[in-house]
Amino acid sequence: MYHGTTNNYPVSKYSIQASQFKKHLIYLRKNGWHTVCLSELCTPDDLPDKTVALTFDDGYADNFENAFLPLLENNMKATWFITTDGIGKHAEWMGPPSEQTKMLTASQLSEMSAAGMEIGSHTCSHPDLSQATFEQQARELSESKQLLEALLQKPVKGFAYPFGRYNEESLTAITATGYDWACSTRSGWFDKEPNPLLIRRVTIFADDTAAILARKLAFADNDVSWKKMANYYSQRLKAKFLH
Numbered sequence: 001m002y003h004g005t006t007n008n009y010p011v012s013k014y015s016i017q018a019s020q021f022k023k024h025l026i027y028l029r030k031n032g033w034h035t036v037c038l039s040e041l042c043t044p045d046d047l048p049d050k051t052v053a054l055t056f057d058d059g060y061a062d063n064f065e066n067a068f069l070p071l072l073e074n075n076m077k078a079t080w081f082i083t084t085d086g087i088g089k090h091a092e093w094m095g096p097p098s099e100q101t102k103m104l105t106a107s108q109l110s111e112m113s114a115a116g117m118e119i120g121s122h123t124c125s126h127p128d129l130s131q132a133t134f135e136q137q138a139r140e141l142s143e144s145k146q147l148l149e150a151l152l153q154k155p156v157k158g159f160a161y162p163f164g165r166y167n168e169e170s171l172t173a174i175t176a177t178g179y180d181w182a183c184s185t186r187s188g189w190f191d192k193e194p195n196p197l198l199i200r201r202v203t204i205f206a207d208d209t210a211a212i213l214a215r216k217l218a219f220a221d222n223d224v225s226w227k228k229m230a231n232y233y234s235q236r237l238k239a240k241f242l243h
């Protein structure tokens with residue numbers, strides 16, 4: 001799970017530098033990782049073992065130059081979750097407008113979709129759905145879906161929860177408004193989570209080098225600090241000696 005891909009030093013812990021992101025793509029290519037759009041994971045039978053779905057939340061304008069074009073050059077794919085009120089404007093929930101809050105335009109989204117990138121919804125206004133009524137949730141889900149489908153002339157079946165927040169009613173609203181799957185922000189493997197409305201992802205932070213990405217791909221965990229790794233291996237060793 002990526003967010004912004006900035007040319008400057010990141011102001012948010014979720015926004016990665018463009019040069020660092022390119023190193024991630026080089027790592028994936030050199031190590032034989034196959035990228036797919038997230039919906040392709042829902043039919044996993046034909047996919048190679050080293051398959052990864054890269055996702056981008058919010059729809060930042062810097063993704064066009066710094067993520068979409070490099071992905072295209074490397075014959076790779078990704079899935080974007082777009083906050084539709086922000087299209088061609090700024091991410092209002094991110095504070096005062098700046099270069100880093102600028103959002104992708106409608107024509108950029110059309111171009112990305114036409115080039116094989118997948119577009120999903122991230123609501124209209126990026127609310128905390130767990131604090132919204134069922135009606136508010138259903139409106140955010142269906143209006144953003146309709147807008148994207150009219151723009152892209154394709155069905156939009158995927159969703160990601162803003163702030164990773166949801167409640168029981170969110171799951172009902174997602175199905176009722178015609179989505180097939182949704183991504184949470186809890187970490188873990190895709191195929192270890194049985195609920196297609198709670199797909200797990202691993203967060204990429206601003207400081208994540210290609211080496212950290214490699215460990216995240218190996219462990220599907222947001223925390224791959226050496227302390228945690230050392231603990232993991234000592235538990236495994238212990239388990240081995242106890243059996």
Ligand SMILES: [Zn+2]
Pocket residue numbers: 057058122126161162163
């Ligand atoms: Zn978001």
